Amino acid sequence: MNSAKQTKRQRAAANKASQALLRPETQARIHRKTRSAHGEERSQDYAETIADLIDACGEARATDIAKRLGVTHVTVIKTIARLQRDGVVTTRPYRSIFLTEQGRKLAEEARRRHAIVLEFLIALGVKPETAATDSEGIEHHVSEETLEIFQKFIREKRTT
């Protein structure tokens, strides 16, 4: 009966051969990519919000960013310091916040992705309010390939 019983190692090894699961390294790569996307989310959200504020009222102030992102001004100030270190924004003490060239590109990219995802969800039949919430979370995790397919879907829907 001993030969019929798998050892722990054997069972662990069966894992590798399983058809149902992805290979561990494949899954690890996917999760690493997802994690690294997280780091860029804040930068994009801030860049997009700052661009919106500049367009709407001519300047981006920490307080307004805080109101829009639902955090305290302290969090904004600290994040802005990091974004400045990373070359996304420029600012001077007690002055408002500006995007660098890199920051503008980031904002444009964020807006583009955001708009496509939002429009796609609405074209698919999702209620606009729900689409607004969902697209905020989704936009950072959609590959360029999927974005293009989203756009194609939007175009086809439009001509129907």
Place this chain on the structure above:
Amino acid sequence: MNSAKQTKRQRAAANKASQALLRPETQARIHRKTRSAHGEERSQDYAETIADLIDACGEARATDIAKRLGVTHVTVIKTIARLQRDGVVTTRPYRSIFLTEQGRKLAEEARRRHAIVLEFLIALGVKPETAATDSEGIEHHVSEETLEIFQKFIREKRTT
């Protein structure tokens, strides 16, 4: 010429009236929801991975979880401690990891969402490998309403 020039406060006030932007409170609510979803992502990812490992090899060990998530075993052990504190898993020193009832529910929910998003993207025409990556990031940010619409799309595609 003074009357033609907006003060800073007036410009800030114009923000509120702008048609192009969401109301600050609305946008803040969306961002808060997106942030709170982040906290649950790890729990769901771990629960899903643990359930997969138990199904595939009869037990979930920290090392295997680490391999699948692409992190070190130390990170896994610390996260497992948190999950145990939160009632998602149970474990004893030097023993493997089990899901609680709550953990099993979490895993089922994660698998369900994951499967729907993955199948939806593939049905839409996204390459399976890309769909695997995108769905990992997206699944945590899709509302129930959108999920249902995804399912409807899958069903319709199937009968075509």
Place this chain on the structure above:
DNA sequence: TGCAAAATGTAGCCTAGGGTACATTCGCTG
């Protein structure tokens, strides 16, 4: 059966991102 390798755990470090409490500066208005 004992030992080496593998798995697990501990200590300590880091960054990001959230908070409160308080200090400082700005800018509008009386």
Place this chain on the structure above:
DNA sequence: CAGCGAATGTACCCTAGGCTACATTTTGCA
């Protein structure tokens, strides 16, 4: 043009989630 309220900044604290280096326990095999 002084002062008050709003905006900004500082100090300090917290959690989550990464890491490396090292300690301890299991476990399977020679």
